[in-house]
Amino acid sequence: MSKITSREIRLASRPKGIPTAANFTLARTELEPLQDQQVLVRNLFISVDPYMRGRMNDGKSYVPPFELGKPLDGGAVGEVIESRAKEFKPGDAVTSSFGWREYFMASPKELHRVSRDIQPLSVYLGALGMTGMTAWVGLNLVEVKAGDVIFISGAAGAVGSVAGQLAKLRGCRVIGSAGSAEKVKFLREECAFDVAFNYKGEPVLDHLYREAPDGIDVYFDNVGGKTLEAALAVLRVHGRIIACGGIAGYNEETPQPGPSNLFNIITKRLTMKGLIVLDWLDRQAEFEKEVGGYFTAGKVKHKETVVKGIDNAVDAFLALFHGQNVGKMVVQLN
Numbered sequence: 001m002s003k004i005t006s007r008e009i010r011l012a013s014r015p016k017g018i019p020t021a022a023n024f025t026l027a028r029t030e031l032e033p034l035q036d037q038q039v040l041v042r043n044l045f046i047s048v049d050p051y052m053r054g055r056m057n058d059g060k061s062y063v064p065p066f067e068l069g070k071p072l073d074g075g076a077v078g079e080v081i082e083s084r085a086k087e088f089k090p091g092d093a094v095t096s097s098f099g100w101r102e103y104f105m106a107s108p109k110e111l112h113r114v115s116r117d118i119q120p121l122s123v124y125l126g127a128l129g130m131t132g133m134t135a136w137v138g139l140n141l142v143e144v145k146a147g148d149v150i151f152i153s154g155a156a157g158a159v160g161s162v163a164g165q166l167a168k169l170r171g172c173r174v175i176g177s178a179g180s181a182e183k184v185k186f187l188r189e190e191c192a193f194d195v196a197f198n199y200k201g202e203p204v205l206d207h208l209y210r211e212a213p214d215g216i217d218v219y220f221d222n223v224g225g226k227t228l229e230a231a232l233a234v235l236r237v238h239g240r241i242i243a244c245g246g247i248a249g250y251n252e253e254t255p256q257p258g259p260s261n262l263f264n265i266i267t268k269r270l271t272m273k274g275l276i277v278l279d280w281l282d283r284q285a286e287f288e289k290e291v292g293g294y295f296t297a298g299k300v301k302h303k304e305t306v307v308k309g310i311d312n313a314v315d316a317f318l319a320l321f322h323g324q325n326v327g328k329m330v331v332q333l334n
């Protein structure tokens, strides 16, 4: 096969505050000829995720930082173009962590085969991928059960919209907050949330006092900050918090003070559990079976916002911090 030129996004500089397009470059690279035990993959969809903001900073965390001048990585779904490994053949659909680029070569163990029968294949980045699994793990972690009143922030995003739908299937009363009227409509009409509100209008606490006058059992936290403070105020005795994300603080140059009412954890005997989905990869098959079953039965919807072309991938990523996605933000490559 003739040499393949692939475009990829590299980290040009580390941001201070909100990242901008100047922190990235779009570069071309020529792939080496394929070796034995290697597979050549063309990406069809790549994922952009809020957690990648943390990887733009230098410093130790649960995943290594992106390296300056090097291509970024992240979730992707692609198709095998050529294979010199018996495990894969051309046409196979695979997920990998070789996102932010058009083509790549990998060893079989770096690829995960997925079924082409399930469409669109981008669902493997969303409801049936990392974000859907985060939602599923979060609910399991604090044993969300029938009758619970659960409040989910960032509810119209990739994690939140699946968490809410799964909580409905478990028989919960589900309340969600999101940042626009369009998102509120989506939550009520497509995800069957019992209550959804726009947190950019009235304070979250006022909404919660009105919509959950007897309090909430569970808070699924995707944003942190003032929303966490409001949830702490309305959690019932023995309430549980799933600490999943804190996007409200990801672009702060200096850490913001924590909630002023943390003492509620003591007085109400609350449990707050942190979650990193990567810790749960040994449960992936179980997740795929359960949530894949709901998806094919039409019980869980995969909503996505699709941006086209690798040259628009950075804009898609930056748009996450301006709430411009409904459901999972993905980039479709040509």
Ligand SMILES: NC(=O)c1ccc[n+]([C@@H]2O[C@H](COP(=O)([O-])OP(=O)(O)OC[C@H]3O[C@@H](n4cnc5c(N)ncnc54)[C@H](OP(=O)(O)O)[C@@H]3O)[C@@H](O)[C@H]2O)c1
Binding pocket: 049, 050, 051, 130, 131, 134, 154, 155, 156, 157, 158, 159, 160, 177, 178, 179, 180, 183, 222, 223, 243, 244, 245, 246, 247, 248, 249, 275, 276, 277, 278, 320, 321, 322, 323, 324, 325, 326, 327, 328, 329
């Ligand atoms: N712990 C884990 O293993 C794990 C795994 C995946 C994701 N996460 C976390 O889960 C959260 C959701 O991730 P996702 O992939 O589903 O993203 P997402 O919700 O699909 O997209 C991000 C959304 O966050 C909201 N947002 C942006 N800036 C905000 C701000 N300053 N304050 C409040 N909301 C803001 C926007 O929605 P609005 O229009 O509603 O504001 C935006 O659409 C993130 O915090 C992410 O880091 C954690």
